[in-house]
Amino acid sequence: MRLTRRHFIKNSLLLGSSLLFPSFRAHAIQKKEDWLPAYEKLEKEGKLTQRVEQAYALFEHCELCPRRCGVNRKKGEKGFCRAPLKAVVFSAHPHFGEEMSLVGQHGSGTIFFSNCNLRCIFCQNWPISHEGKGEEIEDADVADLMLHLQKMGCHNINLVTPTHVMPNILNATQMALKKGLRIPLVYNTSGYERLEILKMLNGIVDIYMPDMKYMDPEQAAKYSAGASDYPDVTKRAIIEMHKQVGVLQIDGRGIALRGLMIRHLVMPNRVAGTEKFVRWVAQVLPKSTYVNIMAQYRVEYQAYEHPEISRGITVEEFMEAMEWAKKVGLTNLDPNSVATRDFYLKRQPP
Numbered sequence: 001m002r003l004t005r006r007h008f009i010k011n012s013l014l015l016g017s018s019l020l021f022p023s024f025r026a027h028a029i030q031k032k033e034d035w036l037p038a039y040e041k042l043e044k045e046g047k048l049t050q051r052v053e054q055a056y057a058l059f060e061h062c063e064l065c066p067r068r069c070g071v072n073r074k075k076g077e078k079g080f081c082r083a084p085l086k087a088v089v090f091s092a093h094p095h096f097g098e099e100m101s102l103v104g105q106h107g108s109g110t111i112f113f114s115n116c117n118l119r120c121i122f123c124q125n126w127p128i129s130h131e132g133k134g135e136e137i138e139d140a141d142v143a144d145l146m147l148h149l150q151k152m153g154c155h156n157i158n159l160v161t162p163t164h165v166m167p168n169i170l171n172a173t174q175m176a177l178k179k180g181l182r183i184p185l186v187y188n189t190s191g192y193e194r195l196e197i198l199k200m201l202n203g204i205v206d207i208y209m210p211d212m213k214y215m216d217p218e219q220a221a222k223y224s225a226g227a228s229d230y231p232d233v234t235k236r237a238i239i240e241m242h243k244q245v246g247v248l249q250i251d252g253r254g255i256a257l258r259g260l261m262i263r264h265l266v267m268p269n270r271v272a273g274t275e276k277f278v279r280w281v282a283q284v285l286p287k288s289t290y291v292n293i294m295a296q297y298r299v300e301y302q303a304y305e306h307p308e309i310s311r312g313i314t315v316e317e318f319m320e321a322m323e324w325a326k327k328v329g330l331t332n333l334d335p336n337s338v339a340t341r342d343f344y345l346k347r348q349p350p
Helices: 005-015 038-044 048-061 139-151 163-178 195-201 217-223 230-245 274-284 301-305 315-327 338-345
Strands: 087-095 108-113 135-137 157-160 185-189 207-210 249-251 256-265 290-294
Touching (some): 038 048, 038 163, 048 195, 087 163, 139 163, 195 230, 217 230, 230 274, 290 315
Parallel strands (some): 157 185, 256 290
16 A cells, blocks of 8 residues: 555654665764854854854845855845845744655744745746745844744755845844844755855755756856856865865754755756766765765756656656665765655655
8 A cells, every 4th residue: 555645744744764765874973962063162152253243244246155146135235136135934843744754743944935046947946046035034034043043943044045035044143142043043945155155154054955057157157147166166165065064964863053055956858967067976975974965856947848857757767866876975875855755755656
C-alpha cells in the first residue's frame, strides 16, 4: 500500500533518519544548552549595534548585491530588485518542506521577503520575487514575527531572499534579541552575494543556506536576468560562508545549529551543470559539506518559453546527479527535504 504524504512525513520526522538514502550522515553534535546564537555573542561583545549602523548606511548608495545599482533607497529610489527602504514580507509561518534538520518536529520559522536581486525566469515564487507581492512593514514588525515564530516552537528563523533587506534583518534581529530571541538565523539565499556584505554578516548568521544554481556563465545570464557573473560570484560567496560557519553542526535531536548547507537544483538537460558543481565542492570544500541535491524543479513563469527547461526532470536525471556526487566522494548528501521525498513517492508503484 502506498503511503500518504502526511503519514510519510510524520514517520520521517519521528525516525529522524533517511528512509530513501540511508547513507546520509549527520555532523558534529553540540549540546543545545552549550550553544548561543552568533548574534547574541556579537551583542555581548558590543559590536552588533555598529554592524546595524554600517548596514543601514548602505541604503544611501545601495550596493548590497553584485548588481551594485547605487540607488539611494533612503530617498525612495529603487534598483534592480525594486525593493523599497522598508522590508516587504509576503508571509511568515512554520515551514515543513525544508531540509529535515531545519524542520524537526515544529518547523522552520520561515519569513518570505518580497523582491529579488536575481529574478530567475523559472522561479517558483515569481509573484513574490518578480512582482513584489507582500506587505511593507517596519523593522520592529519583522522582530515581532521572529519572536512569534520562536514562540510557536520553530527551530530557527529562516530568512528567504534576504540579500536586499539585510540591514532591516540586522536591525530586527537586535530588537528581537533584546526581547528574548534565542534560535539560529538561517540566511536562505540565491548565493548571489558580495564578499564585503558577507563579511559584515560574520558573527551574526548561524546557518548559511545558499543555492548554487549554475556553473556556466551563459546559462546564468540566460535564465537569471543577465547575471553572467553568478557562477564566479557564488563560488567565492560559498567559500566565505564556509570560512565563517564551517560544516553543519546539529544538536542531539538532529536540529541544525550552525554551518553551511548548500542547495543545488537539478534542471532538465543538464542546464545546471550538476557534474561540475559536485566536482567543485569536492575540490574546494570538505567532502563532508552538507549538499542537498534537489529534485523539485518544475516549469514555472517564463520557463515555458524555453524548450530545454520546459519540462520537469526525470528520475534518470536525478539519479545521474546523485551518482556524480557520490563518485567525487561527497559524504553528506541529503536529498531529504519533503519535496524531494514527494518526487520519489510519486514515482513509486502502488
